Amino acid sequence: MSNMMKVDLVIVGGGPAGMSAAVAAYDAGLRNILILERDRSLGGILRQCIHNGFGLHRFKEELTGPEYAYRYEVQVREKNIPFKLNTMVLDITPEKVITAMNSEDGLFQIEAGAIILAMGCRERPKGALNICGTRPAGVFTAGTAQKFVNMDGYMPGKKVVILGSGDIGLIMARRMTLEGAEVKAVCELMPYSGGLARNIEQCLNDFGIPLMLSHTVVEIHGKDRVTGVTIAKVDERRKPIAETRQYIECDTLLLSVGLLPENELTKSAKIPLSPITGGATVDQNRQTETEGVFACGNVLHVHDLVDYVSEEAEIAGKAAVAYLEGKALSGRNIKLATDGKVRYTVPQRITAEENVTVYFRVADVYRDVRIVVRDGENVLVNKKKQKVAPGEMESLTLTAEMIAGVTGDTLSFSIEQ
Amino acid sequence: MIRNLTCIVCPKGCQLKVELDDANAKNVLAVEGHTCKRGEKYAHDECTAPMRTLTTTAAVEGGGVVPVKTDRVIPKEMMFECMKAVNTIRVPADAKLGDVVLENVLGTGANIVTTRNVQL
């Protein structure tokens, strides 16, 4: 190909994960870095998350999304880490050749020494839900509505029903209300919310917006624009109960029904994905099963807090530099297994005897349980928890000594009474 | 009287149990369930004078919007009034992150500040 560049470390995505990874790689001594960002500025989805609540762990203060992003953007700019905006990566090969496109360079290719995948996630669309009825204007994902309101400055609805109690849905319930819309209800299919407790409090309860657990939208009405939705209670198998059908007049249905890591490029590079997280399977360095390709942030697994995204990205950034310097990243190969109650762990395997913080999510709400990590019969961790819930990511740290003492090839994570 | 609250200070979302004086509901007798000092303060404030940070957008001169916030918490019941005040602002097109675009909004002591540079 004509314009093939060579770059030591290419970072795909200039959101919080990509920027943190770049800064960490720079701080580890690497200079030949390139961030490729598809949008017109750095910051990723944080640019439209104008609410506060970011950065308490990282910066010990409460920042809005754009402020959090700017802290990293300033570092990227001050360190002169190269980045290309409005640049879409179209393909990554298993040999780490990246094809990208923008208006200035056209289509171009880069041979990368190492790659950090930091593409983030996208929202689950309506089609996947099989809601019956018509297909009028006025059905948006919460994130699309957020872009219209916060970035473009337009109101996409006046009377709103929200399906799904993910954090973006809760945040948008408050945002639409503040801008003068009437949010009639938030329906959640599950018997518990997928969002943070604080957001139910400050986004719904503050404004008297009802959260209807075990409810779903079964039908959309309206030919041109939404005129209403029919909702219903669901049974234990999450099937709508016909007698509980209820019509709500509204002009807008917002969907906040889950986030999906955006791994089309990971697939194009033939990197194996976990069917549970939807992201690559990684070791404690966030290295995927392809050597020299790392992943971090929401492209790896969906996080609740950006603070943990930054933390994870730093791990990937440092490890990528170590890889480029030819340092051995592995020695052990310990698989982390789960019992189903623990849905997944990240990382999914451990390859070195060092302190490793393992992040995980559970499948349901469990109270007064113990989180147990076993090496065969040998219990390494036995941690009491009052409550664990799918909406809240958990973590625990395995020390270097614990890992050094592992005799088997698997550590099993379980939730026990 | 017992009041149950969800703490909103951090993402942990601690469930707080606040014991209030039966004669005076604004008199907090005891707080349980918090895991930090800020949680305890939140419980007191929430039962006496609930406060919130307002985040929204303001119009930029010449078109478009820019995100803004109150630089400290304001009384919860003033959120909508504050929105009205913010909606009258025209932010200069060269405003930078942190610029005060409205001082002491409605006498709350909080300034409205931008949360990003208008120009990217």
Added chain:
Amino acid sequence: MKYDITIIGAGVVGGMIARELAKYDLRLCLLEKENDVAMGATKANSAIVHAGFDAKEGSLKAKLNVRGSRMMPKVTEELGVKYQRNESLVVAFAHERAEVEAIYERGIRNGVEGLRIVEHDELLALEPNVNPELDCALLAPTGAIVCPYELCIAAVGNAMDNGAELKLNFKVESIEQKNGGYVITAENGEAVETAIVINCAGVYSEEIAKMTGDADFTVHPRRGEYMVLDKECGNFTKRTIFHTPTKMGKGILVSPTVDGNLLLGPTATDIEDKTDVSTTPEGFATIFEKSSDNVAKIPFNKVITSFTGLRAVGSTGDFIIKHREGVVTLAGIESPGLSSAPAIAEYVEQMLRDEMGMNAPVKASYNPVRKAGHYFHDLSMEEKNEIIKKDPRYGRIVCRCEGITEGEIVEAVHRNPGASDVDGVKRRTRSGMGRCQGGFCSPIVVDIIAREKQMAFCDVTKFGGASVINYQKTKGEN
């Protein structure tokens, strides 16, 4: 007299007729009640070019289907429309064998080429994902797939490039005889004078026929619900898989689409309301059940969208194509209407020439070729870079899932027939049709339409009319 010929209805039939007639030196007008072309049955059907074995021998359906199927490769090539001869299979359980043999015989009598019956083992070898309990199938090598709205948009665009006029948002309210011709008046008062009227109004062809005093038939809508699966399932079957047909239609099919998705459907429910394109729980259940009869283990969790189309079912059971006093009426153009469309256009052209005295000469400037709507996508890296150098908008990706650039969207807005709503851009470019279903790109598409059409942001709709996307500015005046 302003127009020589006015066609009512810019679906695939009206569009193909317009294209056929645009080669003549005629003043030609195409009226459409919606904000875009291809908005009725054309945008929501099985997207199949049938081989032609279904219809009763001697019927117009049989004749025009077989002819249309033969014409389709050339027509789609000229119009730059995706067409794939992917073959079709009519599968049967053991007890349905006699029926399949009967269809085979009928296909032979209709003149369909290459038909043969394949037995169980060969069937499984051809399509490993079909239900292993099936006994045999009829294989039709001329079965093909096409994108129906792409075909319609291209046909209308080609007609316009050759001088035809398109009037959108023209909802016909009355048709009056005047000076040996007709005056067609729209709901908004706009009027068009024409010598000849061609009624291609789909489910509304009966209403239009009543206005011209020629309704000796009825048309009712038959609802067909569909589901579309993600592109990762596009290879689940290579061929279009039908089940042995029933009185209500060809049953639920499983078929890849030319864009690489997998399509399931349609159901068949006769309804009254000609605007009812809602989907139903019963419809979903029927699709799940019946498609599983044909193809085992369909990944239903990969559904990305569902939709409903209305077939215009005529009271005679056959296509109705006739003329009287300068009015050509086309009604009951249900399946295989799409497959027949090029042949219907040819048939109407002959009717005009042989029976209605049309004798306009062919224009020297006539060009049957239209550049493909998706041409940019298919270019090499070097060719794309040439274009990006001239117009940087082709270097900016707007739709991430389908890789559609700003340049392509701008082109869709300006090129005949130009899109002026979000769904129109989507049908022309596939922007918003991917996995995220427009979550990321729709606000940008709204912005581009507003800019290019010099409309207010809030005036950009999803599909015209009252399909408002944004109501007002959050701050300040609109």
